[in-house]
Amino acid sequence: MRLREAIRLSGFLYRELVYLRMVSTRANVDMARLRRGVRWASINYALVSAIMTAMLALSSISPLLPLIWPPQDTAGGVELVDALRASGLVSTAMLFTFSFMLCASASWLLQEYELLKPLMHLPLKHGDIRLLAFITASKEVLPFLLVPAIHGITLMLVVGLPAPALIGASYGYASIFLALGASFSLSATVSRRHSGRSLRARLARAVSTLTFVLCMASTFILSQMVSLITRLVSQISKFIGPFSSLLWLIYPFSAAEGLIMALSPTSLIPASALAAAYLLASLLAFDRGFMRFWRGSISPIYVGVGEAREVRIRPPSKLTMSPCFGVLLKDLKMAYRDPRTAYMLFTPILTFLSFFPALIEDAKAAIMLLNTAFLASSLMLTMASYQLLVAEGNSFWLLFANGIRKKDLISAKALTCTLSYAALAIPIGALAWLLLGPLDMLLNATSSVLLSFAASSICLAYLARYVGPETKMAKMGLKDLLVILLLWGIIVGPYALVALIIGPLQASLIAIADLGIALIVLSTLH
Amino acid sequence: MPAEVLARARDVRKSYGVVKALDGVSLELREGEILGLLGPNGSGKTTLIKILMGFIRPDSGYVEVLGMDPYDNPDVRARIGYVPEELALYNSLTPKELFDLVARIRRLEPAAYARRLDLLVSSLGLKDRMDDLIGSLSRGNKQKVAVILALLHEPDILLLDEPIVGLDPAVARIFKELLYEMRDRGCAIMFSTHILEVAEAICDRIIIMHKGKVVAEGAVEDILKLAAREKTLEEVFLEVTGKAHEVYEVIKALRGEA
Numbered sequence: 001m002r003l004r005e006a007i008r009l010s011g012f013l014y015r016e017l018v019y020l021r022m023v024s025t026r027a028n029v030d031m032a033r034l035r036r037g038v039r040w041a042s043i044n045y046a047l048v049s050a051i052m053t054a055m056l057a058l059s060s061i062s063p064l065l066p067l068i069w070p071p072q073d074t075a076g077g078v079e080l081v082d083a084l085r086a087s088g089l090v091s092t093a094m095l096f097t098f099s100f101m102l103c104a105s106a107s108w109l110l111q112e113y114e115l116l117k118p119l120m121h122l123p124l125k126h127g128d129i130r131l132l133a134f135i136t137a138s139k140e141v142l143p144f145l146l147v148p149a150i151h152g153i154t155l156m157l158v159v160g161l162p163a164p165a166l167i168g169a170s171y172g173y174a175s176i177f178l179a180l181g182a183s184f185s186l187s188a189t190v191s192r193r194h195s196g197r198s199l200r201a202r203l204a205r206a207v208s209t210l211t212f213v214l215c216m217a218s219t220f221i222l223s224q225m226v227s228l229i230t231r232l233v234s235q236i237s238k239f240i241g242p243f244s245s246l247l248w249l250i251y252p253f254s255a256a257e258g259l260i261m262a263l264s265p266t267s268l269i270p271a272s273a274l275a276a277a278y279l280l281a282s283l284l285a286f287d288r289g290f291m292r293f294w295r296g297s298i299s300p301i302y303v304g305v306g307e308a309r310e311v312r313i314r315p316p317s318k319l320t321m322s323p324c325f326g327v328l329l330k331d332l333k334m335a336y337r338d339p340r341t342a343y344m345l346f347t348p349i350l351t352f353l354s355f356f357p358a359l360i361e362d363a364k365a366a367i368m369l370l371n372t373a374f375l376a377s378s379l380m381l382t383m384a385s386y387q388l389l390v391a392e393g394n395s396f397w398l399l400f401a402n403g404i405r406k407k408d409l410i411s412a413k414a415l416t417c418t419l420s421y422a423a424l425a426i427p428i429g430a431l432a433w434l435l436l437g438p439l440d441m442l443l444n445a446t447s448s449v450l451l452s453f454a455a456s457s458i459c460l461a462y463l464a465r466y467v468g469p470e471t472k473m474a475k476m477g478l479k480d481l482l483v484i485l486l487l488w489g490i491i492v493g494p495y496a497l498v499a500l501i502i503g504p505l506q507a508s509l510i511a512i513a514d515l516g517i518a519l520i521v522l523s524t525l526h
Numbered sequence: 527m528p529a530e531v532l533a534r535a536r537d538v539r540k541s542y543g544v545v546k547a548l549d550g551v552s553l554e555l556r557e558g559e560i561l562g563l564l565g566p567n568g569s570g571k572t573t574l575i576k577i578l579m580g581f582i583r584p585d586s587g588y589v590e591v592l593g594m595d596p597y598d599n600p601d602v603r604a605r606i607g608y609v610p611e612e613l614a615l616y617n618s619l620t621p622k623e624l625f626d627l628v629a630r631i632r633r634l635e636p637a638a639y640a641r642r643l644d645l646l647v648s649s650l651g652l653k654d655r656m657d658d659l660i661g662s663l664s665r666g667n668k669q670k671v672a673v674i675l676a677l678l679h680e681p682d683i684l685l686l687d688e689p690i691v692g693l694d695p696a697v698a699r700i701f702k703e704l705l706y707e708m709r710d711r712g713c714a715i716m717f718s719t720h721i722l723e724v725a726e727a728i729c730d731r732i733i734i735m736h737k738g739k740v741v742a743e744g745a746v747e748d749i750l751k752l753a754a755r756e757k758t759l760e761e762v763f764l765e766v767t768g769k770a771h772e773v774y775e776v777i778k779a780l781r782g783e784a
Contacts, residue, residue: 300662309654309657310653310654310656311622311653311654311656311657313622313640313643313644313647313656314640315636315637315639315640316626316629316630316636316639316640317636318636320630321629321630321633321634321636322630322633323630323631323633325630326626326627326628326629326630326631327627327631329623329626329627329630330616330619330623330627333618333619333623334616334618334619337618337659338617338618341618393614394612394614395614395615395616397581397610397614398614398615398616398628398675399631400581400600400603401579401581401603401606401608401610402603402628402631402632402675403600403601403603403604403631403632404631408631468581469579469580469581470576470581470582
C-alpha cells in the first residue's frame with residue numbers, strides 16, 4: 001500500500017476515533033453537533049495540530065530567544081548555559097508529555113473498540129493494516145516531528161555550531177519515539193481483560209488495574225514529582241557527593257547537559273554518543289511497544305487464562321441474599337476488574353496523595369488540609385456514584401427484568417462508594433489521630449463517610465427518575481449537574497459551618513442527621 | 527376446563543414518532559402453551575414483548591399480565607422470565623457471579639437456587655465456562671447465560687425474544703426440551719423467532735405479525751390451512767405478510783429467470 005493511500009484510509013479510522021471521543025466524554029451529545037464534529041474532523045485536526053506544533057516549538061525555543069534578540073531594558077544578559085539547559089529540558093519534557101497523552105488516548109480507543117478488526121476481513125496485508133494502525137494512533141503526534149528540527153535550527157543560530165543542534169534534535173526525536181512506545185505498550189496492557197481464577201490470571205488482572213489507576217494518577221504523581229524532585233536531587237547530591245556529576249547520563253537531564261557539553265570539544269564525543277544511544281534505545285522501545293499494541297489489536301480483548309474446567313455449584317450464603325447486597329458486590333467486582341467504569345472511586349486516594357508533600361512540610365497545616373480532603377472526597381464520591389449508574393451502560397434491562405427496585409439499586413451504588421471510601425478515610429483518620437494528637441481527625445473522617453453516603457444517596461435519588469429498563473445509558477445534563485451540586489451544598493454546607501464555628505463533635509451530629517434524611521429519601525423510592 | 531389466560535393484550539397501540547410499531551394488537555397467552563410470535567423485521571414483535579414486560583407503556587389499549595398492569599406493577603416481573611433480543615450482559619463478571627446477582631435480586635432460596643442452576647448449566651453445557659468472564663464467551667454461550675437467567679426462578683410466564691439465535695443444534699434441542707418441561711408445569715411461553723421450522727415444530731399456537739398488526743393467528747395446522755395450496759409455514763408466512771411476490775421476484779432474478 002502506498003503511503004498516500006494509507007493516509008487517506010486512516011482518515012476513516014480517525015473519524016471513528018473522533019466520534020468515539022465525543023460520545024464517550026460528553027454526557028449529552030447533540031446529534032447535529034456530533035455529525036458536525038465528525039464531518040469537520042480533518043479540518044479540526046489540521047488546525048489543532050498546527051497550533052500544538054507551533055506551541056511546542058515556541059516553548060522549546062523560547063529560552064533561547066533572548067540570546068537571538070537580547071532585551072533592551074534589562075541590566076543583566078541571559079547566560080548561554082542556563083538558556084541551553086532550560087531549552088533542552090523544556091523541549092524533551094513537553095514533547096514526551098504531549099506525544100504520550102495524544103497517542104495513549106488514540107491507541108487505547110483503537111484497541112478498546114476493536115476498530116482494526118473489520119479491516120482484517122478486507123483483502124489487505126497485515127503490513128498494510130499495521131501501517132494504518134500506526135498512522136491513525138500517532139496521527140496527532142506526527143506533526144510534532146517538526147519540533148526537534150525547529151529546535152535544532154534555532155540552536156544552530158544561537159551557538160553557531162552543528163553539534164548542539166544535532167544533539168538537541170536527537171533528544172527531541174528520542175522523546176517522541178519513547179512516548180509513542182510507552183503509550184502503545186500501555187494501551188496493550190490496560191485493554192486486555194483476563195478470565196479465570198488461576199494465579200496468573202489474577203496477577204494479570206491486578207497489573208492491568210494498577211496500570212490504569214497509575215496512568216489516571218499520572219498527573220497527580222507527576223505534579224508531586226516536580227515538587228519533590230528538587231529536594232530529592234539535592235538530598236541525593238549531598239548523599240552521593242562527587243557522583244552527583246553523573247546526572248548528565250540520566251534522561252531527561254542528559255538532554256539539557258548534553259547541549260552544554262557539546263560546546264566543549266573534550267566533552268562533545270561522550271555527549272554525542274549518549275544522544276545517539278538514547279535515540280537508538282527510544283527506537284527500540286517504540287518498536288517493542290508498537291508490536292505489543294499490534295498483537296493486542298488483532299487478538300480478542302478478553303483473554304482466557306488456563307484450561308476450561310467444571311465448577312462445583314455452591315449455594316451462596318443466606319445472609320447475602322438481598323438485592324442491595326447483590327448489586328453492591330457486583331459493583332465492587334466490576335470497579336476493580338474494569339476501573340475505567342468507576343475511576344472516580346479512586347479519586348479520594350489521589351486527593352490525599354496530592355496533599356502528601358504539604359503534610360510533610362508543615363505539620364500544623366496538616367489538620368486543615370486533611371479536613372479539606374475529607375470534604376472534597378464527599379463531592380467526588382457523589383460523582384463516583386453517578387459514574388456507577390453510567391457504568392450500567394445498556395444493562396439496566398437485566399436488573400429491572402429481574403425485579404430490582406430503585407431503592408435497592410440506589411442504596412447499593414451509594415454503599416459501594418461509601419464502603420470503598422471508608423476503607424481509606426477511617427485508617428487515615430485513625431493515623432492522623434495517632435500522629436497529630438486530636439481525636440477530631442477520626443471524628444471528621446467518620447463524619448465524611450456518613451456525608452458521602454448521604455450526598456450520594458440523595459443525589460442518586462434525584463437522578464433515579466432517568467433510569468429504567470429501557471435506559472441505554474444514564475446521562476445527566478447541565479441542569480442536573482447544577483441540581484446535584486446544589487444538593488451537595490445543602491447536605492455538606494451546614495456540616496462545614498458547624499465544624500468551623502462550633503466543633504467536630506457537634507458537626508458529626510449534623511452528619512448523622514444527614515444520614516437520617518438520606519435514609520428517609522431512600523425509603524420513599526420504589 | 528379451558529386453560530387460564532395469564533397475559534392479555536387488547537387493541538394495543540404504540541407509535542415511535544410517525545412509525546406505528548403496534549397498530550391495534552390483541553392476543554391472549556394461556557397457561558401451559560407455547561405461543562410463537564412470527565413476523566418480518568420491524569413488525570412489532572419486540573415492542574409487544576417489552577409492553578408485556580412492562581418496560582414501555584402503550585399509547586392506548588389494555589394490557590394485563592398475571593392480573594396486573596405490568597407497567598404500573600413492576601413487581602409482576604418476579605414471576606416472568608425474559609430473554610431480550612439484544613443481549614447486554616456484564617462483561618466483567620463471570621456467569622456464576624451474574625447468576626448469583628440475579629438470585630439475590632430475586633431473593634431465591636440458596637439451596638434450591640444452587641440445585642436449579644446446576645441442572646440448567648449441566649443441561650446447556652455451560653458448567654466449564656462458569657469462571658470465565660462473560661466478555662470472553664462466544665455468542666452462543668452468552669445466549670445460554672441469558673436463557674438460564676430467564677429459567678432460573680421457574681417463572682409462570684416466559685417472554686423470549688429470539689432465544690435460539692446463536693445456539694448450536696444440540697443445545698437448541700435441549701432448550702426445546704426445557705421449554706416443554708416448563709409448559710407441562712403450566713408455564714405460559716411466548717417466543718419470537720425468525721426460524722419458522724422451530725416455530726412449526728414446537729409451538730402450540732402461532733401469531734404472525736406484519737406492520738404492527740396481527741395478520742394470522744391460530745394453531746399451526748390451522749395456519750397451514752389458511753391457503754389450501756401452501757404446504758409449509760414459510761409459504762404461509764410470505765403470503766400473509768405480503769412478501770411472497772417480492773421474494774419470488776428476487777429469487778427469479780438471482781437464478782437469471784427474470
